Amino acid sequence: MLIDSTDRRILTVLQRQGRISNADLAEKVNLSASACHRRVHRLEAEGYIVGYVALLDPRKMGVPATVFVEITLSTQAEEVLEAFEKAVARIPDVLECHLTAGTADYIIKVVAEDTEDFARIHRQHLARLPGVAKMQSSFALRTVCKTTALPV
Numbered sequence: 001m002l003i004d005s006t007d008r009r010i011l012t013v014l015q016r017q018g019r020i021s022n023a024d025l026a027e028k029v030n031l032s033a034s035a036c037h038r039r040v041h042r043l044e045a046e047g048y049i050v051g052y053v054a055l056l057d058p059r060k061m062g063v064p065a066t067v068f069v070e071i072t073l074s075t076q077a078e079e080v081l082e083a084f085e086k087a088v089a090r091i092p093d094v095l096e097c098h099l100t101a102g103t104a105d106y107i108i109k110v111v112a113e114d115t116e117d118f119a120r121i122h123r124q125h126l127a128r129l130p131g132v133a134k135m136q137s138s139f140a141l142r143t144v145c146k147t148t149a150l151p152v
Helices: 005-016 022-028 033-045 078-089 115-124
Strands: 065-073 094-099 106-112 132-139
Touching (some): 022 033, 078 106, 106 115
């Protein structure tokens, strides 16, 4: 089912304020509370809203360093891709892993305490990933912009 402009307004607000009360959400999008509740429930049921999360502060959690690692595999064979993807998904320090088109096969986003902690993650996990031919790591010096909100 397609979403309309009211659904888009609901999604925009929920992406930025996931804990907003239904009454406050309804007021912001100019709906009655019951109509708003029905729409949110439908958006959840249809899979537009896939979950609600608490976003944590990496510094307060002790992992302020973000490292982007480009990984090139030795082959593109399906079994190698599958083995790599299963193994990387088990590394707790990996926040994201993307199969890419370009110079690298995968780009992963890793969080760490500092360079020493990243060296541990590299040694204990990344260097042991199956099928890896080449790895290049880049430390983020500063986050210029960051959002979890998709354009609606």
